Amino acid sequence: MSDASTPSPATGGANSVNDLLSFLGRSPTPWHAVDTVAEVLATHGFDAIDLSWEPRPLIAGTRGYVRSGGTIIAFQVGMEPVAAFGFRIASAHTDSPGLRLKPQPIIKGNGYVRLGVEVYGGVLLSTWMDRDLGLAGRVVLRDKDAGQRTVLVNIARPVARIPNLAIHLNRGVNDEGVKLNAQTHMPAVFSLDVDAADPLRDLLASETGATPADVLTWDLALYDLAAPVRGGLNGEFVFSGRLDNLASSYALVQGMIASLDSGFDGRPCAVTSVIALHDHEEVGSLSAQGAQGRLLETVLQHVVDQAEQAPGGLVRALANSWHLSADMAHAVHPGYADKHDSQHMPELNKGLVIKQNASQRYGTEGETSAFVLRLCEKAGVKPQWFANRSDLACGTTVGPIVGAALGVHTADIGCPMLSMHSIREMCGTKDHEGMIAMLDKFFRGEG
16 A cells, blocks of 8 residues: 555545545535535546436546435446446445434423434434534525525534433443433433524524525434544544445545546546445435435436447446445454354454345355455455354345346445444544555456
């Protein structure tokens, strides 16, 4: 890998980790993540595409992206016909477990105003207690010309908190554990009750420059204000919220950027590369923006239709394609090593993880894991393996969903991490760099 003094985006290095920290800090919600990714892609020649527009030809080297809510799909058209060479598709997800505000969240009682929340995904609820919480998301405003318009907001100051019960009133907590009810215990303290009719709407109006009456609806989430940082004695860790799965999402972006113009004489690669960053994975992916929706297939069909192609179209292209699903993996926990299979215990900074499950909770099989092994060899990355304990239920990813929908060769990979689904997670810096190096080889058409 690159020397720290001369980092290279093609092989990771110091810049890739710093870029990740910046991305995490700018992305408190999936909608902000998509906005940030679009900005990064635009600086590398990717143009926004609206699928409702009249299409235009996509010549070799064309770079574009389609966005919908918390999902963004980007591509570069390769030098060779995609029907013959297929796609190199890598997918991840932009959403993370957390607390989302209800449509009418204001709860008043006992002198407080609290914000009612719904639990989004498999949240470790206890980690949200006693944190300084900001509020971010999208707000839909009345617009006299268009009828309505949507704006992003990020209230990056401590406007809410979920207080723990004092140990004096819960003497057995350290022995019995914290037992939380999502409906009664998790609403966040917002203010003292000073008779304001709708303090949240007033706040959103102030943030957006609108009147309270023009604030129609919102999709808002609480988030931890602690900044993403490098940690550990030697800076070998990343401590941040939303590593699952923004770390994978941004690795895909950095891997694609590293591969651009890497073909012969600076021309684009032969193969057409695609990244698909989906929303709603943590709640099952069944949505217009989720991996069970049709957006990815629609974009692939658009590329096939508008690029110069050999006969066969999308069916032939998919038969010649490879798909990598990147989602964070379970590192062995030093205090709970018995929760892992003894032959499948990934460690931080020991390499990206190939994830396999006989029940197809991951999309990996022998042929596709061999493909990943060869990519890792070319990237100089030594991979690790994860298979769940046979007596524990296995999680899943967008890998099997996309693989099944498109009928493409699929493998599941990820960087190892601890504290998955906590408000504050951790992973290794070297694993992130290694993931980018491998993805660079993937998007170049190697393997």
